[in-house]
Each structure stands twice: as C-alpha cells, then as structure tokens.
Amino acid sequence: MMFKGTRKRSAAEIAESIDRVGGDFNAFTSREYTCFHVLTLARDLKLAADILSDVLLESRFDAGEIVSETKVILQEISMIEDNPEEYVHDLFFEKAFGSHPLGKPILGNQKTVSSFDRKAVVSYFRRRYSPRNMVISVCGDVGHGEVVTLLNRHFGQIRAQAPVSTSVSRLARSARSGVYSERVGPLTVRASGAKHVRRALEQTHFVLGFPGLPHRHPRRYAMHLLNTRLGGGMSSALFQEIRERKGLAYSVYSAHSPFSDCGLLTIYAGTAPEDASTCLDIAGRELVRLRKRPLDRGTLRSLKENIKGTLLLASDSVENRMMSNARDEMFLRGHVSVGEICEAVGAVTAREIQDLASALFDPRRMILVTIGPQRGSAGLQNDVARRLE
Numbered sequence: 001m002m003f004k005g006t007r008k009r010s011a012a013e014i015a016e017s018i019d020r021v022g023g024d025f026n027a028f029t030s031r032e033y034t035c036f037h038v039l040t041l042a043r044d045l046k047l048a049a050d051i052l053s054d055v056l057l058e059s060r061f062d063a064g065e066i067v068s069e070t071k072v073i074l075q076e077i078s079m080i081e082d083n084p085e086e087y088v089h090d091l092f093f094e095k096a097f098g099s100h101p102l103g104k105p106i107l108g109n110q111k112t113v114s115s116f117d118r119k120a121v122v123s124y125f126r127r128r129y130s131p132r133n134m135v136i137s138v139c140g141d142v143g144h145g146e147v148v149t150l151l152n153r154h155f156g157q158i159r160a161q162a163p164v165s166t167s168v169s170r171l172a173r174s175a176r177s178g179v180y181s182e183r184v185g186p187l188t189v190r191a192s193g194a195k196h197v198r199r200a201l202e203q204t205h206f207v208l209g210f211p212g213l214p215h216r217h218p219r220r221y222a223m224h225l226l227n228t229r230l231g232g233g234m235s236s237a238l239f240q241e242i243r244e245r246k247g248l249a250y251s252v253y254s255a256h257s258p259f260s261d262c263g264l265l266t267i268y269a270g271t272a273p274e275d276a277s278t279c280l281d282i283a284g285r286e287l288v289r290l291r292k293r294p295l296d297r298g299t300l301r302s303l304k305e306n307i308k309g310t311l312l313l314a315s316d317s318v319e320n321r322m323m324s325n326a327r328d329e330m331f332l333r334g335h336v337s338v339g340e341i342c343e344a345v346g347a348v349t350a351r352e353i354q355d356l357a358s359a360l361f362d363p364r365r366m367i368l369v370t371i372g373p374q375r376g377s378a379g380l381q382n383d384v385a386r387r388l389e
Contacts, residue, residue, distance in 0.1 A: 001121060002027070002036070004065040006058040009051075017051055025051060029106050031093075032259055033330060039319055042141040046150065053154035056129060063118040070113055077107050084205040084371045085251065085270060088197075092207040092369040095195045096264060131158055137326035139318045194368045194381040204276040204372030205268070208283055208384065210360050212256050212263030215331035221344045222352045223256055223265075225303050229295065229353075230254045230286060231267055233306065237286045238267065246282070248275045260331060265360060273372050280368075280380050284387035290357035291388075294350035308342045363388040 003025075005011045018025045023040035036056065038048040080086050090105045097103030107113070136155070138147045213223050231238035231254030242252045252269040269279050295303070314320040315338050328335050363385035370377040 001061050001066060001069055002055050002059045004062060004069065005060050006054045007060060008058065009054060014051065014055065017047065021047060023048070031102055031106060035323070035326070037319065037322065045138075045140075045142055045147075049150050049154050057155070057158060059125075061118055061121050061125070066116065066118055066121060070116060073107065073113050074110060077105075077110060077113065080105070080107060084199070084201060084203070085268070088205045088207050088369055088371045089266070089268070091195060091197065091371070092209060092266065092367065093264075095193070095367050095369050096209065102259065102262075131155075135326050135329045137322045137329070139322040139325065192365050192367055194370075194377045196369070196374070196377040197371045198373065198375065199371055201372050202272075203270045204273045204370055204374060205270045206276060206280065206368060206370040206372075206377070206380075207266050207268050208280065208366070208368050209264050209266035210362065210367070211365055212265040212360065213258060214261045214263055215258045215327075216333075217258075217263075219352065219356055220258065221341070222348045222356045223258075223263075224307055224345065225300070225348055226290065226353050226356055227254055227256045227265065228303050228306060229299070230290065235302075235306075237289075238269075238283060241282050241286070242269060242271075242279055246278070248272070248279050248282075252279070258331075273374050276370070276372070276374070277380055277383060280384050281387065284384040287357070287361045288387060291354065291361055294354045296350075300350050300353075304345055304348070307345050311338050311341055361388060 003011060003014060006014070009017065014025070018038070018040070021040055021044045023038065023044065025036075025038045027034065027036045029035075036052060038052050040048045080090070093105075094103045136151055138151075213220055217223075228236065230236060231252065233239065236254070238252050238254060242248050243250070249269045249271045252267075254265065254267045257264045257266070267283050269283075271279050314324075325335060366381070366385060366388070368377055368381040368384065370380065
C-alpha cells in the first residue's frame with residue numbers, strides 16, 4: 001500500500017520519479033523486519049531521500065486501493081501454496097514455532113488478509129513505523145555529514161510513538177535471561193516430530209531441520225562453515241552426493257535462518273516419491289559424519305576461502321553493503337566489517353564445527369515436514385532419527 005500514492009505523488013509518479021534517473025525502488029518483508037530500499041546514482045541522493053521519506057511518511061492508504069491490493073495478495077498466497085518448494089518451508093516454520101509469530105507465513109492467510117481495512121492498516125502503520133523501530137542505512141559515494149543533514153531534513157518531523165512490545169523484543173529479553181545456552185544454542189524451538197501434507201504431485205518435497213543459532217551467537221561463524229559444508233553450495237556434501245553422484249534431485253540445499261534469539265538449520269530436497277527415503281538416509285549419514293568426524297585441514301581451508309570470497313565479492317555491491325549494515329545495526333548492535341568477519345571465520349577450528357554439529361543434530365529435536373503423494377512421513381522421520389541416535 002505504501003507504493004499506491006502519497007499526498008503529493010500518485011503511484012505512477014512514484015515509479016516515474018525513480019525510472020527517470022534509472023534507479024530502482026522496492027520493498028520486502030522478512031519474518032522480523034520490513035525493508036524499503038532505493039538504488040540510484042550518488043548524484044540523485046536527494047531524490048532518493050525525498051521519495052523514500054514521502055512514501056514512509058505521507059502514504060494515503062486509500063480505502064479503495066486496499067480493497068484492490070487485497071485481491072492481489074490473496075492471489076500471491078494462492079501462488080505460494082501452489083509452489084510446493086515454498087509452501088513446505090512455510091509448513092516447516094509452522095511446525096517449529098507453532099502459534100508464535102515466527103511460525104506464521106509472511107504473507108498471512110486468506111482469512112487475515114481478507115479482514116484488513118483502512119483503519120487496521122493505518123493503526124498498524126502508526127504503531128510500528130516510528131523512529132524507535134527504524135534503521136536507515138546509506139552506502140555509496142556520499143559523505144556522512146551530507147547524509148545526516150539530508151535525512152534530518154526529510155525524517156526529522158516524524159513523530160515518536162510509544163515503544164511497541166513486539167514478539168522479537170520479548171524473545172530477546174528471554175534470550176538474555178538464559179533461554180539458550182552459549183554452547184548448545186537456543187531452546188526457543190521446542191517442537192519436534194513430523195508433518196505431512198498429501199498432494200497429487202510428481203515429487204515429494206521435504207524439509208528436515210533442527211534448532212539453529214541466533215544472529216549474535218558466538219558460534220555463528222562456525223555455523224556458516226557447517227552449513228556451507230552440509231548443503232550451502234555446489235561442492236557441499238548433500239549437493240555432491242544427492243544430485244551429482246546419485247541424480248536423485250535437481251534442487252537440494254541446506255540453509256541456516258538466524259533470528260534475534262533463535263534460529264533454524266534446514267535441509268530441503270525435491271525428489272521422486274520412491275527416492276525420498278534414500279535422500280533422507282543420505283542426509284542423515286552426512287549429519288552423523290559431521291558429528292563424529294572433524295573436517296580435514298584441506299576441506300576446512302576450502303570452506304573458509306569459499307566464505308571469504310563470497311563476502312568480498314558481495315562487498316563490491318552497494319546494495320549488499322547497505323543491507324548488511326542495516327542488519328548489523330538491528331541484530332548485532334553495531335557495524336561488523338568484512339575484514340572482521342573474515343578474521344573470525346579464519347579462526348574457527350574443525351573441533352568447534354564438530355562440537356556444534358554434535359549439539360544441534362539431536363534426533364529428539366528434529367523436525368521433518370513433507371508434501372507429496374505418499375500417505376505420511378512418520379516412518380521417514382523414524383529412519384533418520386535411528387541413524388542419528
């Protein structure tokens with residue numbers, strides 16, 4: 001709705017203002033934050049600040065447009081539910097977090113989205129979009145003083161609202177009081193077990209996962225290396241074994257999703273229904289190998305160079321730097337340079353990675369969610385659990 005018109009610009013004028021200088025203006029929502037991002041030439045910084053502030057402070061939230069946009073979002077929800085790879089991840093988060101907000105799909109559902117009207121949207125906006133909840137990150141060939149002056153001019157009039165007691169802030173307080181241990185990781189993800197959605201699909205899609213680590217956890221760099229080795233790239237153990245050697249899946253990967261005070265480590269694959277058990281057996285075997293056998297020097301060195309190279313290449317992008325600086329401010333409470341990250345990654349030992357794998361890959365805290373034509377997934381989960389025991 002914040003791209004649908006302001007007090008001084010129509011939706012078309014917002015788009016035309018950016019297109020005229022070859023820029024890009026967009027937004028996205030994650031499970032813990034919403035980001036509005038503008039990319040222009042440095043010489044067009046004033047225009048970027050003007051449009052960004054206009055959208056954030058002067059959006060009209062026209063009631064008719066809300067009705068129209070609701071239909072668009074309902075179609076987007078249907079599109080996600082028709083995409084088994086995306087939908088199985090939403091189901092996994094629901095299984096992991098239950099009724100907690102992190103377990104809800106970012107898009108919402110048919111019932112909630114259909115209930116939104118102008119009053120609800122404006123009320124939410126006024127409560128959440130206040131200076132206490134905002135971080136503005138700027139990256140490019142511009143001076144800090146110029147940026148501060150410009151942003152004060154455009155955002156200085158925004159009214160401070162009472163602080164919002166968000167789920168994130170409540171969980172952060174819990175984390176500081178000991179919800180997770182520094183060694184093992186967070187205990188916020190308490191669910192375990194299996195869930196299956198039966199659908200007439202050509203493939204079975206599964207997500208196998210365990211509790212991970214929060215953003216600020218001291219072992220987050222060991223987690224980067226662990227995930228990269230497990231399924232974080234083309235040379236990873238899962239990609240090489242399941243796709244390259246066995247030819248069982250086109251898409252197979254692992255991912256670590258950190259949050260303010262908890263995290264999830266997940267493994268995904270889409271495969272023929274009759275091969276799901278084999279893929280999960282391979283995944284279980286790789287998890288056991290990480291728990292029981294430290295990485296050799298050559299493998300560990302390659303993983304570190306992979307992560308460092310990825311970071312350095314990403315740092316060439318002003319958008320990537322802008323995003324990472326903002327996330328640092330929100331979750332790490334200060335900027336962490338690429339050099340500092342590379343140094344921390346370089347200091348991780350094979351024993352640290354093995355200890356982390358031993359702590360996390362606990363069959364009692366394992367979750368398996370599947371979508372496909374078979375009748376259930378409890379048997380598949382039991383097979384993986386037995387391998388991990």
